Amino acid sequence: MMNNETSNHNSEGPQQREAASKDALNRIERIFSQWTSLSERLTNAAVVFRIIGSRIDWNNLAIDVSGDVIIRFETVCLWLRKTLPQLAPEVQEQASKLLDGSHVEEIIIALHSLSEHNRRKLRLRYQSPLLASLRSGFGLFPMRLDYSIFYLLDPGNLQSLSVTLIRIASILEYAASDLEQIEDIDDIVYRNHYDPTRVDRSRVLQLLMHLEQQVSELPENAVKKQLASNVKELIAEVHRPRPRWRSFIGKAVILLAIIADIKTMHPEIGNDILRTIDAVIQAVVTGSQVTHATNSKEHGQRA
DSSP states (O other): OHHHHHHHHHHOOHHHHHHHHHHHHHHHHHHTOTTSOHHHHHHHHHHHHHHHHHTEETTTTEEOSOHHHHHHHHHHHHHHHHHGGGSOHHHHHHHHHHHHHHTHHHHHHHHHHOOHHHHHHHHHHHHOHHHHHHHHHTTSSOOOOOHHHHHHTOHHHHHHHHHHHHHHHHHHHHHHHHHHHHHHHHHHHHTTTBOGGGSOHHHHHHHHHHHHHHHHTSOSSHHHHHHHHHHHHHHHHHTSSSOOHHHHHHHHHHHHHHHHHHHTTOTTSOHHHHHHHHHHHHHHHHHHBOOHHHHHHHHHHHO
């Protein structure tokens, strides 16, 4: 079983590694985005933990993701520790126990930082302790590795860590699903004033595509890249089977404020973009409004 899983990593090329790393980095960016709800952040964190856990090659003492992912993974762990008190007690208890008992951050960083020379020494010592001892005794292969690192990077310990990361991912997915159910209950109250089914999706998408085109015509810089990413998130929300319109409106209002603020430093961002994003907001808000007369009429029809 162990050999099969590690051989999968060995058969993968740079493209698969790059794709997994890119996905993880995108997910990490969404975790720290002001746009995302807590349930979305938990979902993205779950994917990151699952990617890290599935790409530990315990036989070869390696982890098959980019250094950027490893560096930012520690911030994800810090974020999760800070966020756990907001979640259900059983989620907080199980996730905390797994995080605190597995030395997650320490092992992942040590694994990534391990030089190829030390990796070979460790593999020899794990696989052939007697041979490693003889080589060390004759000065052929000095062993000067810290004992704590030797213990943490033991293949059996790395395999256990891989399982732990997958378990944490499953717990976070459960927590995200639980929060989404609460959001659905909130939507019942929301529907007393707004009916999401009344929103003209095609009109909203048409406006968003126009907004995307306007952003694409801006000069190439970091501002353009951020705005393009924000617009793509709005488009993705509209394409969901059940768009979360309250979340959509919140994100659109934030985008409007960001554009208005940035415009003072970047005059090249014209008023047309502001008008388009305002039209997007109005299309959702006015399209979903439910009047008391409408409510009464529908109530009478149901009666």
